[in-house]
Amino acid sequence: MLRSIFVLFIFIYPLAVFSVIRPQEISFIDQGRLLAVTAPDERCVLIIDPAKGTIDRKIELSGRVKGLAAWENTLYMPEYETQTVQYGFDNLEALPVPVPPAGLAVAPIKKMLVVSSPGLNKVAIVDLMKKVPPTVLSTGNQPNAIAISADESFAVVANQLPALSALDTQTAASVTLLNLNAKKIIKTILLPYGSTNTRQIALSPDGKWAYVVHTRGRVNMPTTQLERGWVNTNALSIIDLEAKSLYASVLLDNVQRGAADPWGIELSPDGKTLWTSLSGVHEIAKLDLHLLHGLLDGSVIPSEIRKNDAKARVAWDVWEEIREDPAKRTELQHDLAALYAAGILSRYPVPVNGPRGLALSPDNKTLAVSGYYSANIVLLDANSLRPVQTLSLNDADTESVADKGEALFHDAVKGFQGWLSCATCHPEGRSDGLNWDLLNDGIGNPKNTKSLVWSHETPPAMSRGVRASYDVAVNAGFKFILFAQATREETEAVKAYIQALRHDKSPWLFAAENEFLKRIKKGEKIFQSKKTGCATCHTGPLLTDQKMYNVGTRHDLDYHDQFDNPTLMELWRTGPYLHDGSAADLLEMLTVLNKDDRHGVTSHLDENELKDLVAYLLSL
Ligand code: HEC
Ligand code: HEC
Incomplete structure (x- = not known):
């Protein structure tokens, strides 16, 4: 019999403490006795004692905590606004970092932290002993999650959004490989065309594979129907870290049931099982990675495995084909039945709304899931995925419309x-x-x-x-x-x-040094100047007069040449730019795509002035 214990923390914690807490990152600590939970908009970390069903403590911090890492009994908690990582447990130490930190991962032997800064599109490698100055490197668009290999020789960063022009037929989110010894970027690997929304990333224990979940837009199709993943599919991509390339991308969907918006990812310590949370459909998917890799590398003979049922034949043929010709692995990107038919994928509904973070207990028996919108933590039996305990952080009545x-x-x-x-x-x-x-x-x-x-x-x-x-x-x-x-x-x-929705303050302003602030000031003058004319159309508090103009941005496929003048707020996170996403970045928009000076006058600006103008635009 399934027994759920419903514990309402509101009796222990007065509601006034939080409005609505949205739990996201989650991690077991203290040999699995406690759980650390963060909410991306809160300035605190909650320590939960599942055995007692209480909040053991609340660690107050001075910035929003958008990530979390744990090593033994030390928690690493990024404070976005203060550019600091707080670490420790009973006593906290503050480690200044050179960027507003969001995602982070720890290399305990090397005593290093790697932090990502979406918006700035940078990662920083920081020495925990504060002896070596940090190294800051540029990544893809919106780096959010990081994983470090067991031998600590490299880190893998997931870049949430595509960085190329949206017209590029390869555009996709990417994964950046970092060499932690040389502190250099080794390579940026593009996911399949149309991939976006990478959320979490995990590495196999042997350091051979990286796993990242994401959505995959079928962007070359008109959005006329949704059947069979016509518009969007949801995928797990596997990166071969030795070959430094994409190995395979498999679909988490079923033929008639999408697996929308995969988010969290967790691996068993033997690397044979992978769990991912399907945040849009409120399910957990469990994958038999051992079998998947066996079928992918041909070491498992498809015909020798029990066929699930006759209907699965077509899908099964994919595995036969891959065994004969490994290059056929790319077919899996389109195959909605392959995993399910081979018995690799099973999906389980869970009693949460918006499952995101996942954490496996040290004894491998319990999988903890954070329910972002239901504001609860559910502990599942890691094998059967049955709920064992539900811990509520909120009363649903506190929810606004x-x-x-x-x-x-x-x-x-x-x-x-x-x-x-x-x-x-x-x-x-x-x-x-x-x-x-x-x-x-x-x-x-x-x-x-x-x-x-x-x-x-x-x-x-x-x-x-x-x-x-x-x-x-x-x-x-x-x-x-x-x-x-x-x-x-x-x-x-x-x-x-x-x-x-409100625009979030640009991270370029938190991170700005005097030099950069001067650039922003100069850029604003250029923007306001009569000569460039930007402010004739981009006026008012949101920098738009809400009118339609022909600014020479018509593209071959467009029927018209006038487009709505958009707001310029939050440009730091809304690239690529223009109605057709043709400008991968702002400099390109102001130069290559404005040769005739029809979109403001920019041809007279020298390299330095263009940099100033871009700095200003990124600060909005
Ligand atoms: C004549 C009016 C007008 C002027 C002058 C003008 N813009 Fe625009 N701006 C527009 C319109 C219209 C668009 C939308 C074009 C499109 O989507 O193809 C736009 C788009 C943009 C975008 C892209 C926003 C996004 O989210 O994709 C940026 C950035 C921008 N303008 C900055 C500038 C700068 C900087 C200048 C001065 C050099 C300038 N604009 C001058 C009307 C104008
Ligand atoms: C398949 C992708 C896709 C989905 C799903 C989608 N949108 Fe959009 N949405 C777009 C695109 C693309 C545009 C811009 C279209 C254009 O500029 O002509 C847009 C524009 C909008 C705008 C106008 C913004 C503005 O200020 O001009 C609103 C509002 C909007 N979407 C709301 C929604 C809501 C609500 C949902 C869910 C019910 C939704 N969208 C689902 C792709 C999508």
Whole structure:
């Protein structure tokens, strides 16, 4: 009999302490006796005692904690705003880092920390003994998660969003390999075309493989239907760390059931089992990695394994083909039945809304899952994935309408067959960096996903202004993209969520040294100058006059040459730029893509002035 213990912390902790806590990163500490939990918007780490069902303590910090690492009994807690990592447990020590830190991983033998700074698109390698100055390196777009090999010779960084022009037929999120001995970037490996939203990353214990989960937009298709992953599939990519290349990318979906928005990843210490949380469909997927690798490298003969059922034959043939010709591994990117048919993949619903972080207990018996929107931690039997204990951090009554809207925005169950959620294309309410051929402005003219920050203040909506305002776009999003019926209450909640979005202060301002601040000031002058003319159109608090202009950005596939003047807030996280994502970065937009000075006058600016202008734009 399944026994769940419902423990409401609200009796122990007065509700006033948190509004709504959204647990994300999670880690066992103290030989599995305690759990450390972070929420990306909170300035604290909660230490939970599952045996007692209580909060053992709350570690107060001075910045938002967007990541977490643990080694034995030491916790490493990044403080985003203060550019510090606090570490320890009973007593904390502060380690200054040269960037606002988000993701982090620890190399305990080398006494090194690697921290990532999305927004700045940098990682820093920091000496815990404070003897060697930190090394700062540039990565791909929005580096969020890091894993370090067991021998500590290298680190692997997941870059959440694509960094190329959205028109590039290879555009995808990437993985950066770092050599920790030389403190150098070894290589950036692109995931398959259309991949985005990498969340967590893990390495096999032998250091041979890196595993990263992500979504994969089928961006060369118009968004006319969702069946069979037509618009979006959800994938696990395996990087061969010796060959330094993508080894295989397999789908976590089933033929009629998408596995939207995979997030967390955890491996058994023997490297034979992988768990991933499917945050959009509220499930955990368990993969038999041992069998997967056996089938991938041909050491397992497909016909010798029990065939699950006759229907699976077609999928089974894929494995036969791969055994004959390993190059056929690329077929797996499109095969919705391969894993399931071979008995590699099983999926389990879990009693949480928005499962994200995963942690395996040191005795390998318990898998802890954080429920982001249900604000709970569920402990599962690692084998059967049955819930054993539920720890609630919040009372659902504290949720505002906007909070409910946020949960709906991230819920793929609302959409047809769980293939995708609004957040698949609008991660964190922003942009996935991809172009989509939505049908609201004709077919065959893809547009770059727009961030929804300030969408409600800057009508019309869409780059062609085809929706009068954001609320029309919300209703249309449910109907024509998710193929879902939303109630009025639901669309109102999603609108409240979008209205509540605010631009986050640019990390370039936290990290800025005097030199850079001077650049920003000079850049602002250039932006405001009559000569460049930027401020004639980009005016007001959100830097848009909300009008349509022809600024020479028409692309071969476009039907028109006028586009809606967008807000410039949060440019540091909304690349690539322009309605078709044709500008990989701002410098390219101001130079290569503005040769005729139709989009402001920029041809007279020298290299230094262009850098100043870019610095200003990144500070917004
Ligand atoms: C398949 C990807 C995809 C999905 C899923 C998606 N969107 Fe969008 N969304 C886009 C793209 C692309 C644009 C920009 C289109 C353009 O500029 O013409 C956009 C634009 C918008 C805008 C207008 C923003 C502005 O200020 O112009 C709103 C509002 C919006 N989406 C809301 C939603 C909501 C709500 C959902 C879920 C019901 C959703 N979207 C799901 C791709 C998507
Ligand atoms: C005549 C009006 C006008 C002027 C002048 C102008 N812009 Fe724009 N800007 C626009 C329009 C319209 C777009 C959208 C174009 C598109 O999507 O293809 C845009 C887009 C942008 C974007 C991309 C935003 C995004 O999220 O993709 C940036 C950045 C930008 N402008 C900066 C500038 C700078 C810097 C200048 C001065 C050198 C400038 N603009 C001058 C109208 C103008």
